[in-house]
Amino acid sequence: MVVLVVLSWLFFWVVMGCLSCVAMLKWNEVRYRKKGLPPGTMGWPLFGETSEFLTLGIDFLKNQKARYGSLFKTHILGCPTIVCMDPDLNKFIFLNEGKGFVAGYPQSMFDILGEWNIAAVHGPLHKAMRGVMFQLTNNNMIRDHLLLDIDHFMRTHHSNWANSVLDIQEMTKKMALLLALKQVLGMQPGQMTKVLEPEFHKLIEGIISLPINLPGTNYHKGFQGRQRILSFLRKFVEDRRAFKETHTDMLDALLRNEEDPSKFQISDDQIFDLLLAILYAGYETVSTTSMMAVKYLYDHPKALQKLREEHSAIRNAKGPDDPITWDDYKSMEFTHAVIYETMRLSTIVNGVFRKTTQDMELNGYLIPKGWKIYVYVREINYDPLLYPDPFTFNPWRWLEENTDSHRYFLLFGGGIRQCPGKELGKVEIAVFLHYFVTRYGWEEIDGNKILKFPRVEAPNGLIIRIWER
Numbered sequence: 001m002v003v004l005v006v007l008s009w010l011f012f013w014v015v016m017g018c019l020s021c022v023a024m025l026k027w028n029e030v031r032y033r034k035k036g037l038p039p040g041t042m043g044w045p046l047f048g049e050t051s052e053f054l055t056l057g058i059d060f061l062k063n064q065k066a067r068y069g070s071l072f073k074t075h076i077l078g079c080p081t082i083v084c085m086d087p088d089l090n091k092f093i094f095l096n097e098g099k100g101f102v103a104g105y106p107q108s109m110f111d112i113l114g115e116w117n118i119a120a121v122h123g124p125l126h127k128a129m130r131g132v133m134f135q136l137t138n139n140n141m142i143r144d145h146l147l148l149d150i151d152h153f154m155r156t157h158h159s160n161w162a163n164s165v166l167d168i169q170e171m172t173k174k175m176a177l178l179l180a181l182k183q184v185l186g187m188q189p190g191q192m193t194k195v196l197e198p199e200f201h202k203l204i205e206g207i208i209s210l211p212i213n214l215p216g217t218n219y220h221k222g223f224q225g226r227q228r229i230l231s232f233l234r235k236f237v238e239d240r241r242a243f244k245e246t247h248t249d250m251l252d253a254l255l256r257n258e259e260d261p262s263k264f265q266i267s268d269d270q271i272f273d274l275l276l277a278i279l280y281a282g283y284e285t286v287s288t289t290s291m292m293a294v295k296y297l298y299d300h301p302k303a304l305q306k307l308r309e310e311h312s313a314i315r316n317a318k319g320p321d322d323p324i325t326w327d328d329y330k331s332m333e334f335t336h337a338v339i340y341e342t343m344r345l346s347t348i349v350n351g352v353f354r355k356t357t358q359d360m361e362l363n364g365y366l367i368p369k370g371w372k373i374y375v376y377v378r379e380i381n382y383d384p385l386l387y388p389d390p391f392t393f394n395p396w397r398w399l400e401e402n403t404d405s406h407r408y409f410l411l412f413g414g415g416i417r418q419c420p421g422k423e424l425g426k427v428e429i430a431v432f433l434h435y436f437v438t439r440y441g442w443e444e445i446d447g448n449k450i451l452k453f454p455r456v457e458a459p460n461g462l463i464i465r466i467w468e469r
């Protein structure tokens with residue numbers, strides 16, 4: 001008898017639970033049922049479909065596309081969002097920044113990278129901050145200052161890898177972070193970079209997360225990482241101003257701006273957020289492209305041989321200690337092709353976020369003001385019409401293509417937000433590859449598992465055995 005009562009209660013609560021779930025899902029659908037919106041589902045109140053988006057990633061987006069087409073609505077990362085997978089519409093959105101669309105990164109990114117980070121500001125302030133950014137990363141700066149530093153860094157960072165087994169993912173991450181800290185703050189690898197490294201990793205994990213500030217969440221940890229890095233930066237900038245020594249890093253160039261009233265002046269908070277944005281934007285993209293290039297080259301010996309020939313020819317024409325010059329870099333045709341093909345095949349950047357500043361019409365649908373748009377570019381990279389045999393690593397395809405005339409070349413974004421670190425990133429990867437392939441041979445021991453979403457990573461590392469050539 002008692003068992004029967006318990007079972008009835010259990011049954012009652014299961015049914016109630018199911019009904020509540022259905023009611024909540026329905027309520028969330030009705031809430032966002034505005035006339036003219038694209039089709040799609042909105043998931044749970046507050047959480048929406050964030051969990052499916054982050055865990056199923058590419059498959060979730062593919063399934064929704066199969067059901068609803070290339071433009072569909074969803075609710076992710078705390079906001080109602082339109083996902084756009086149509087190449088022409090994506091290009092249109094990139095090119096129409098400021099005309100109904102602005103950058104609209106998730107709340108988590110806004111909170112963790114700061115309200116003044118370049119990806120969060122619009123209009124004249126964005127233009128001015130890009131101007132400041134270009135002073136730091138333009139081709140003349142790379143040719144005359146940064147390249148020598150990058151060469152010196154790669155040469156020494158690499159020097160003791162022979163006869164070891166290492167995780168190339170970990171090494172390229174360390175490399176990109178240390179190099180960014182050197183370029184931005186003039187820091188040499190040491191005690192301070194060791195303190196900053198874990199804080200930086202927390203910050204990265206929190207950038208794409210549900211903005212719930214509870215202990216243990218990625219968002220909470222990311223926010224803590226931000227606070228610690230900021231308090232370090234405040235002290236660092238204070239000391240720089242107090243001692244007035246000259247340095248050859250990006251911070252120095254930013255502070256020297258203050259002495260020239262004809263230049264656009266940015267506040268301290270804007271300086272901190274710009275520094276953070278540069279550190280972040282160059283870190284993950286450069287490290288992941290470098291790691292994936294090592295992987296693809298190992299899997300494709302012909303491409304590795306061709307790349308080695310290019311770099312050996314450059315090295316053989318100079319002394320062992322001579323640095324790579326701008327002309328050397330410009331002559332690395334096959335290396336450029338390897339970098340583009342690696343970025344395409346692994347889709348280092350899956351998509352970018354925009355936000356509507358007014359009601360907008362897209363493909364006959366009405367997108368309400370304030371909605372996020374996830375401009376998902378991944379599928380363009382595997383379009384067989386643009387890239388025959390798209391799942392094959394074939395750097396040679398880029399030798400025949402002029403990227404400027406490529407209709408959907410969006411690996412570095414497009415329009416007025418196109419990556420200002422594009423050339424710098426490529427130089428860093430090219431110099432990394434130069435020293436890596438001329439010095440070492442390697443074999444992959446473990447690491448065939450590569451996750452592609454929300455970021456490209458080897459969850460168990462990419463373990464290689466290295467020897468001197």
Ligand code: HEM
Pocket residue numbers: 103118119120130133137277278281282283285286289343348349352353410411412413414416417418419420421422424425426
């Ligand atoms: C392989 C390397 C890189 C790739 C694939 C890459 C990709 C991108 C993409 C796709 C965007 C466009 C984002 C958008 O439209 O919202 C972007 C923007 C940006 N990138 Fe890069 N990037 C790379 C390297 C770098 C480096 C080395 C730096 C810093 C020195 C950098 C700094 C930035 C900044 C500051 C922005 C924001 C620009 C703005 O909002 O106006 N990137 N990057």
